[in-house]
Amino acid sequence: MNIVQLVIDDKPISAPEGTNVFHAAMNNGIYIPGLCYHPKLSQFGGCRLCFVEITERKRTGHRFACAHPVSEGMVVKVNTPRVVRYRKSVMEYLLAHHELSCPTCDKSGECGLQNITYELNLAPGRFRTVRMHYPVIRDNPVLELNRNRCVLCGRCVSTCKEIEGLSAIDFQNRGFKTVVGTAFDRPLECSFCGGCVAVCPTGAWQDRTLGFRGRAWEFTSTPTICPYCSVGCTVVVDTKAGNVRRIVSNDRLGINEGNLCVKGRFGHEFIHSPERLKTPLIRRNGEFSPATWNDALDYVSKRFQEIIQKYGGTSIGGIGSERCTNEDNYLFQKFCRAVLGTNVIDNISNMKSPYLNRLIYQSVVNGIATPFLRELEQANTLFFFGADVTEAHPVIGSMARKAIRLNNANLVIANVRDVQFNSNAKNDVRLFYTLGSQIILINALMKVIIEEGLVDEKKAEAATNHFHELCSALNMVTVSEASQQTGVPEETIRNAARILAKPGRCHIICGKDIEEDPSGEVAVKALLNLCALLNILGNNEDKRASVLFSRSHNNSQGVNDMGVVPEFLPGYLDLNDASHRERVKKIWGRKLPEHVVKEDSVNVIDLMLNGKVKALYVIGENPVMTYPYGKDVREACKKLDFLVVQDAFLTETAQMADVVLPTAIFAEKEGTFTNMGMTVQRLNRALQPAGEARQDWEILCELAKKMGYSFSYLSVKEVLQEIGSLSPIYAGIQYDRLKRKEFRWISSFYDKNPRAPYTFEIIRPPSAAIVKRKDFPYLLLTGASLNHHGSFSRHAKALIAIAPECFVEISRKVAQDAGILNGDTVTIESLQNKIKLKVKVTDRIPEGIVFIPEDYEWVPVNLLRNKIYTPVKIYKETE
């Protein structure tokens, strides 16, 4: 890209060719007033305020800065008298029909219109003021549209279309009557991402969760990391008087470019929920009674010591948290290993897919794993495999749409359901395979790539191992057979493979449906094969493919990095390796427990079930509801002698506990989160913890001291330093530096280790784990939901108002056969259990499958499941 030199307001600047004058000025700290231009949106040119004088090729003229590209030798003047006069008259027009309700408008103080009025020193205008009297639209719990304040800049319309891909709002009418609104003025039906609120330069769009509870100048803004999904968006927590009033986004911070989803922006009311735990609770005679910290921790340490003496340390298990910080989790596993002397520790994501850590680490070694999330915006091809990004990781969807809009990226989506992903991709191929046939589909894609000669075989043989074996193994499969087995038309498979093989960067996003599938391990391996194959395609050097493994919670990656898994020490150091144990022993000063769980299938819950684990210590997790097999976990918890739960709310697990310790939540904490792109980001503390709640790491330090092993950390900084010295992948991390720049452990990994050549593993699809039963004709599929996630969202009023009830999605055919209507309450019964839910009839899922989102944590979906695809039946109970 060529760099162009130009002069703006006597300041020589350089900008890449193709940028507009407005953007170039903004990047160099020169202010041009404007309401409609936004760097993350396409230009609109509607407000007419960025009028500047431009001298170009010896001609002087007046242009709009947002719509004029920079050119060599250009001279721009922002504030000539004529320009200012023009701008003033534009503002007079805008203000002539503006509501001017600044005293009651929540935008006041950060309003673009207000600021420009102030800057230009405008006196009452010359024009007759004509006020509009549109009613304020408040048809949903979080957004409010006051069209009397709208300046028709079109930013919300572009955001909705380009970033969220929904086009839920657009301009209506013409001329003076033009307004922003939904089609036919129906109630707003969108994802409620709140992007319109973030970009609105005036107070037309408002965040209703703020509810007039503060003014822009009264807030203390603290940027921190969102506590919901694993994208790790930066959110700015606005507090007043020690109370969170709203959450806003900042375009310049973090990885999300100011894009958030409904949970991140509006799901903050749980922070001050009255249901927060404020004091430690101890169960006495079957009832919880509040206790002091000293009593509670004394009791816990006494009981732990009794159990260690009676049954040995390995009879205590631990479940780490996908929501707590890296430091909390590190200290947790250190506490379990060094103080309790047990290796029976795990986290829910590892229990769901125990192979994933190994495979991710393997793919990191091979150099095909996990791009920096912002790199998705430079993608040329995006392949969502079993991933429902719109529901699970909405901001990844926004990044993908940016790649599609700016880079003309191709899109391939493979899923069992017809997942919603709106974009204007030119090549948008959807592969709807039948449940359980994903491996056949991946093999077929590889087959097409090799068969059609898209791959240079000599190069492939040089770059990888076992390529020949792969080819011969793939010779056994034919695309037409695969097409029959997967239910995807042959031509669609071929088309998808050709698109994937196109030059440029290709990012494969491996979704939850693949990772948590019964045949997940094989499927992920097959996907890595495909990725490695794409990586060696063609002659062109910049062809790089990578797999992004989607993780569910904000720190699902971090908890595994920190070694809250049975087989790894922090940083994926193999626990069975004596040298690693020696190294850890040196730093911790304690011997590690010898007992190592080797079998993947044996996890904490299983050990609890067969009575080997007598006590359990759970931090920040609710396994009773989130562990996939509900019956097992409930029985296992009942068998326990002693259960300690450390959480911010009295969750279902906490209700079964003997001691509950209240903890701080994200806005009250310090520490780091690692997102699914392996980026370590730092939290900032905005509040004091509610009541007597403490941060998890502080509790662990205190408890360790009571059990006779001193954790002498003064702050999370020291914990992070120890993590850096212990685990090779976090080496070089510095807490203070994280404030300015995030840390990506993969980048530092590649600085030290070269990418190893990939060894193809021959994947044969396992025999289908589908058991078809006549009495249970449908298969249950669970997945993510946009509006809820984890145990926080259920206490957020706004999210509950948007999505009050869990639902079951069934196809139209199934509904017709069973005589079920949309909105009916039905019973879903499996061999294990039954639950009642509302029905959503949709065309988006195939026949023979029912879909229940598992993120509505209060609904025990896990009670239905067994270890393979769960057959269920649906019926309407007659009363």
Next chain:
Amino acid sequence: MILPLLKGLALTLRRFLNPKTCATELYPEERPKLSTRFRGLPELQIGKDGREKCVACGLCAKVCPSQCISIEGAEDETHRRYPKTYELDAFRCIFCGFCEEACPVRAIILRDTFELATYEKKDVFDKEKLLDLTRKRNLPR
């Protein structure tokens, strides 16, 4: 030398004995006469609907040099913005009248309330107390 002194004393005595020119105020038996520009305690005004006029815009709190005003805004059932709490720390107030000047809806006016002595050390005027001042004023005498 003594003559001018007596002259002066005579004038004083004349004024002192004449009830029309006497400067002594019989406070508290008699109310003092206050100038119309007197700035007493800020009082919250009541609108036609019988509720506070204040819209909780926060400008008075922002402009207050002694930072004695704190407001918590809220939304009522008609989506009107109103102050859920309005606290004025009379100990800190310097009666400058900036709040009155800043108020866009004339909801706060410094009237003639100046008797602020209390038995409580911490006496913050809350919204109801400030409105009561106006309510009393509106009662038929």
